[in-house]
Amino acid sequence: MNSYxxxxxxxxxxxxxxxxKDTDIVKINANENPYPPSPxxxxxxxxxxxxxxxxxxxxxxxxxxxALAKYYGVxxxxxxxxxxxxxxxxLAFQSFFCGREAIAYPDITYSFYPVWCELxxxxxxxxxxxxxxRVNVEDYREKNGGVVLPNPNAPTSLGEGxxxxxxxxxxxxxxxxxxDEAYVDFGGYSSVALTKEYENLLVCGTFSKSRSLAGxxxxxxxxxxxxxxxxxxxxxxxxxxTVDSLSIAMGIASVEDEAYFRTTVDKVIKxxxxxxxxxxxxxxxxxxxxxxxxxxxxxxxxxxELFEYLxxxxxFIRYFSLPRIEKYIRxxxxxxxxxxxxxxxxxxxxxxxx
Amino acid sequence: MNSYxxxxxxxxxxxxxxxxKDTDIVKINANENPYPPSPxxxxxxxxxxxxxxxxxxxxxxxxxxxALAKYYGVxxxxxxxxxxxxxxxxLAFQSFFCGREAIAYPDITYSFYPVWCELxxxxxxxxxxxxxxRVNVEDYREKNGGVVLPNPNAPTSLGEGxxxxxxxxxxxxxxxxxxDEAYVDFGGYSSVALTKEYENLLVCGTFSKSRSLAGxxxxxxxxxxxxxxxxxxxxxxxxxxTVDSLSIAMGIASVEDEAYFRTTVDKVIKxxxxxxxxxxxxxxxxxxxxxxxxxxxxxxxxxxELFEYLxxxxxFIRYFSLPRIEKYIRxxxxxxxxxxxxxxxxxxxxxxxx
Numbered sequence: 001m002n003s004y005x006x007x008x009x010x011x012x013x014x015x016x017x018x019x020x021k022d023t024d025i026v027k028i029n030a031n032e033n034p035y036p037p038s039p040x041x042x043x044x045x046x047x048x049x050x051x052x053x054x055x056x057x058x059x060x061x062x063x064x065x066x067a068l069a070k071y072y073g074v075x076x077x078x079x080x081x082x083x084x085x086x087x088x089x090x091l092a093f094q095s096f097f098c099g100r101e102a103i104a105y106p107d108i109t110y111s112f113y114p115v116w117c118e119l120x121x122x123x124x125x126x127x128x129x130x131x132x133x134r135v136n137v138e139d140y141r142e143k144n145g146g147v148v149l150p151n152p153n154a155p156t157s158l159g160e161g162x163x164x165x166x167x168x169x170x171x172x173x174x175x176x177x178x179x180d181e182a183y184v185d186f187g188g189y190s191s192v193a194l195t196k197e198y199e200n201l202l203v204c205g206t207f208s209k210s211r212s213l214a215g216x217x218x219x220x221x222x223x224x225x226x227x228x229x230x231x232x233x234x235x236x237x238x239x240x241x242t243v244d245s246l247s248i249a250m251g252i253a254s255v256e257d258e259a260y261f262r263t264t265v266d267k268v269i270k271x272x273x274x275x276x277x278x279x280x281x282x283x284x285x286x287x288x289x290x291x292x293x294x295x296x297x298x299x300x301x302x303x304x305e306l307f308e309y310l311x312x313x314x315x316f317i318r319y320f321s322l323p324r325i326e327k328y329i330r331x332x333x334x335x336x337x338x339x340x341x342x343x344x345x346x347x348x349x350x351x352x353x354x
Numbered sequence: 355m356n357s358y359x360x361x362x363x364x365x366x367x368x369x370x371x372x373x374x375k376d377t378d379i380v381k382i383n384a385n386e387n388p389y390p391p392s393p394x395x396x397x398x399x400x401x402x403x404x405x406x407x408x409x410x411x412x413x414x415x416x417x418x419x420x421a422l423a424k425y426y427g428v429x430x431x432x433x434x435x436x437x438x439x440x441x442x443x444x445l446a447f448q449s450f451f452c453g454r455e456a457i458a459y460p461d462i463t464y465s466f467y468p469v470w471c472e473l474x475x476x477x478x479x480x481x482x483x484x485x486x487x488r489v490n491v492e493d494y495r496e497k498n499g500g501v502v503l504p505n506p507n508a509p510t511s512l513g514e515g516x517x518x519x520x521x522x523x524x525x526x527x528x529x530x531x532x533x534d535e536a537y538v539d540f541g542g543y544s545s546v547a548l549t550k551e552y553e554n555l556l557v558c559g560t561f562s563k564s565r566s567l568a569g570x571x572x573x574x575x576x577x578x579x580x581x582x583x584x585x586x587x588x589x590x591x592x593x594x595x596t597v598d599s600l601s602i603a604m605g606i607a608s609v610e611d612e613a614y615f616r617t618t619v620d621k622v623i624k625x626x627x628x629x630x631x632x633x634x635x636x637x638x639x640x641x642x643x644x645x646x647x648x649x650x651x652x653x654x655x656x657x658x659e660l661f662e663y664l665x666x667x668x669x670f671i672r673y674f675s676l677p678r679i680e681k682y683i684r685x686x687x688x689x690x691x692x693x694x695x696x697x698x699x700x701x702x703x704x705x706x707x708x
Contacts, residue, residue: 002528004554005580007453007499013590027409036405045404045600051390053569053604055381056562083437083571086593094473099361119448119591145361174356200358208410215407215599217437226359236367237473239440245569246399246600250407 014115022314026341028332029316031154031183031293033212035264035335037254041213044253048246057245059236064248067255068220072192077225080232081251083242085182085206085219090116092202092221093148095234096176097122101145103175106135108325110150110180129156129324133287133295137164141171150180152188155320155330157289159188169198176227178202183291185210185265186272192222199224202231209292210265211254216247268292272333278343282350293332295325301353303329309349315342368469376668380695382686383670385508385537385647387566389618389689391608395567398607402600411599413590418602421609422574426546431579434586435605437596439536439560439573442585444470446556446575447502449588450530451476455499457529460489462679464504464534483510483678487641487649491518495525504534506542509674509684511643513542523552530581532556537645539564539619540626546576553578556585563646564619565608570601622646626687632697636704647686649679655707657683663703669696 036042065079072079082088093116097103102123105113109126117124127139133156140147147168152159169177181203184190195201202223208214221231235242243251254261272294276286279296286296297303307319307329318330331342390396419433426433436442447470451457456477459467463480471478481493487510494501501522506513523531535557538544549555556577562568575585589596597605608615626648630640633650640650651657661673661683672684685696 004450004528004530006528007450007530008581008584009449009452009588011587011591013587014594030410032410033408035408037407042404046400050396050399053391054387054389054566056384056386056568057571084593084595086595090592095363096358096361098363115591119588174358174360176358176361212408214410214595217411217595217598227362230362233365233367234363234473236369237365237469238444239438240368241438241440241568241571244571244598244601247598 011118012115014112025314025316026334026338027316028334028338028342029318031209031291031332032214033209033264033268033292034333034338035212035267037212037250038257038260040253040257040260041250044249045246048249053245055245057241057243057248059240061243061248064218064243064251067252068222071255072222074192074195074222075225078195078222078228080221080223080228080235081243082219082221082235084208084217085180085204086112087217087242088204088219088221089148089178089180091231091235091238092178092204093117093122094120095230096178096202096227097146099145099175101143103146103148104140104142104144105148106153108133108153108156108322110154113148133158135160135164137167137171140168144172144175146175146178147172148178148180150182151191152183152290154183154291155293155295155318155325157183157287157291157293157295159184159290161189165189165191165194169194169201173200176200176202178204180204182206182209186292187269187290195223199226202227207251207254211261212264213250213254216250218243218247218251268333271336271339274336275331275333275339275343279346282346293330295328295330297328301350303327306346306349310342310345313345315345317342365472366469368466379668379670380688380692381670382688382692382696383672385563385645385686386568387563387618387622387646388687388692389566389621391566391604392611392614394607394611394614395604398603399600402603407599409599411595411597411602413594415597415602418597418605421606422576425609426576428546428549428576429579432549432576432582434575434577434582434589435597436573436575436589438562438571439534439558440466441571441596442558442573442575443532443534445585445589445592446532446558447471447476448474449584450532450556450581451500453499453529455497457500457502458494458496458498459502460507462487462507462510462676464508467502487512489514489518491521491525494522498526498529500529500532501526502532502534504536505545506537506644508537508645509647509649509672509679511537511641511645511647511649513538513644515543519543519545519548523548523555527554530554530556532558534558536560536563540646541623541644549577553580556581561605561608565615566618567604567608570604572597572601572605622687625690625693628690629685629687629693629697633700636700647684649682649684651682655704657681660700660703664696664699667699669699671696
C-alpha cells in the first residue's frame with residue numbers, strides 16, 4: 001500500500017555534546033571559550049538600531065566579508081560567510097564534492113563529515129591516523145573526489161604544518177581540498193596564505209571558539225574567487241539570508257578588536273600549558289594540543305570511569321566510546337578557576353582509586 | 355584532462371530583491387513590515403546576558419518551540435524552528451520529497467521552489483493558475499511526489515480557504531503537503547488546526563513579515579510528531595545550531611506580545627484597504643490581497659514603465675518580467691506616509707502619460 005511515509009527521508013543525525021541548565025557546573029565539554037565576547041562586539045549589539053531588524057539582512061553580509069578580507073589580507077571576493085562553520089562546511093560539501101569518486105578524510109576526525117556525506121549522497125573513504133594519532137599525508141596520494149581535514153584535527157588536538165599542507169595540495173591538484181581551521185587560532189598553522197597559490201584550497205573558520213561567539217552562529221571560508229563563486233551560488237540556492245543582522249554587526253566588531261582577541265587566546269594557551277603539565281605530573285599522557293582542548297589518558301585508570309566520576313561532581317568533560325579513542329578523555333580549556341576545580345576532582349579520583 | 359573544476363557544482367541561484375543603502379528611499383519591494391519589532395523583543399535583546407554568547411545556543415531552541423506550541427495550541431513535539439522560513443522549507447524539501455514522482459506546485463508562486471528542486475535533484479511539475487490567478491485544486495488529484503503551496507500565494511496575494519485545503523489534503527493522503535503561510539497573518543486562512551487531523555500536513559511560518567524580525571532569521575513549521583521528527587533528523591544532519599541565542603530570546607518575546615502583534619498587523623491591513631481603494635479609483639485592477647503586499651495592473655499603462663518611473667523617484671516596488679505577470683507590479687504595504695508618497699508618484703506618472 002502507498003503511504004506518504006514512503007517519501008520521508010531515513011537518516012541518522014549528528015548528536016551534539018550534552019547541555020545542562022545547572023549553574024553550579026564546570027562546562028568544559030563543548031570547546032567553548034571561557035571568556036566573554038569582545039566588549040566592542042557587545043557595544044555593537046547595544047548600539048544596534050533595532051528598528052532596522054524589520055529589514056532582511058544584507059544577503060551578502062558585505063561589511064562582514066570586508067572586515068574578514070582586511071584581517072586576512074585577501075580580497076572580498078575570496079571570502080564567504082555562513083550560519084556557523086557547520087553551515088559553511090555543509091554548503092562546501094554540496095559545492096565541491098560532486099564527482100563520482102569517494103572523498104577522503106581520516107578515521108578519527110570531526111564526526112559531522114560522514115553525516116554530511118550520507119545527507120548529500122557523497123561516497124567517502126577514511127584513512128586511519130597512525131599510532132600517534134597523526135595524519136599520514138601519503139595516504140592522500142590516492143585518487144579521490146575531494147579531501148577534507150581539520151587542522152588542527154579534532155578530537156586529537158594535533159596540528160600539521162606548512163610542509164604537510166603543501167604536499168597534500170600537490171598530491172590533490174584535481175580535487176578541492178577543504179582545511180577546517182576551527183581551532184587554528186590556539187596555536188596551529190593556518191593555510192590561509194596558501195589560498196593565493198592553490199586555486200583548489202578552501203580554508204574554513206569560525207567565530208565560535210577563539211572569538212567567543214558560539215551563540216551567534218558565524219562561520220566563514222577563504223579561497224579562490226572560483227571556489228567562493230560556486231559556494232555563493234549553492235548558498236543562494238539554499239537560503240539567501242543565512243547570517244542575521246546582529247551577527248554581522250557583532251562579527252565585524254570582533255574582528256576589529258585584535259587586542260582583546262590576542263589577550264583571551266593567550267590566556268587559554270597559558271592555562272592549557274599549565275593543565276597539561278599538571279596532568280602529566282600525575283601520570284597522564286596528554287597529546288601536544290594546538291587547540292582549546294586537550295586529549296588525555298592514563299594507563300592505570302579507566303577514562304570512562306573518570307568521565308562518570310567528574311560528571312557526578314558536576315564537571316562536564318567529553319568521552320567518546322569509539323574505537324581507538326575510548327581510552328581518552330577530551331577536556332576543553334576553561335578559566336583557571338574552572339581548571340583548578342577540574343584538577344582537584346581528578347586528584348580525588350586518582351586517590352579514591354588507589 | 356582532469357581538473358578539480360569537474361567536481362564543482364553547476365547551479366543557477368535564486369535572486370533576492372534589490373537592496374539600497376540610500377536613506378531617502380521608500381523601500382516597498384521586499385514585503386518587509388513597516389513597523390519595528392515588538393518593544394518586548396527589543397527589551398529581551400537589551401537584557402540579554404552577552405557573556406552567555408560564548409556558549410552554543412540550545413540546539414533544539416526548546417524555549418522558542420514551547421512559546422510557539424502554546425501560541426498555536428499544539429504540542430512542543432509538533433513544532434520545528436529554523437534559520438528563517440527558507441531554511442525550514444529547504445530542510446522540508448529534503449525531508450519529505452524523497453519519492454521518485456514529481457512534486458507539484460503552481461506555475462506562478464514563490465520562485466525558490468524550482469531552485470530547491472534543482473539543488474536537491476527533486477523532479478517537479480507545475481500547474482498553471484487559472485485566468486484569475488487562482489489555484490485549481492482538481493489539478494492536484496494527479497499522483498505526485500509531494501505538494502507545496504503558499505497560502506496566501508505569492509506574488510498573487512490571493513488566499514484559499516478551509517474547503518480548498520481539506521480537498522487538497524484528501525486528494526493527497528499519500529504525499530506530504532507543505533502549506534507555506536509566510537503571509538497568513540495579514541488575513542489568510544491558517545491550516546495549523548488541520549495538522550491535528552492530517553498527519554501528512556506541514557505548515558510553515560516566519561517571523562520576517564508579521565513580526566518585523568526579517569533581520570533575525572526565524573522560521574518555523576507545525577505538523578505531526580512524525581513529520582517534525584524527520585525534519586529534526588535532517589536538520590541535525592545539516593547543522594545542529596541553526597537559530598542563534600538572540601533570535602531565540604527575541605522570538606519568544608515577540609510571540610508573547612500579542613497586543614503589539616495585533617495592532618501592527620491591523621495597521622497594515624487598514625493601509626492596504628486604503629491603498630487598494632485609491633488605486634482602483636485611478637483605474638487600476640488590484641487583486642484582493644490577504645497579504646502585506648498587493649498585485650496591481652492598469653490597462654492603459656505599462657507596469658514596467660511605472661516600475662522604472664518610481665525607481666527614478668526612489669520609490670522601490672517589485673516588477674517581475676515573467677510570463678503572465680509581466681503586466682503587474684507588486685507593492686509591499688508600508689506606513690501611511692510611505693504609501694502617500696507612492697500614491698502621489700503614481701498620480702504624477704498617470705498625469706505625465708496623458
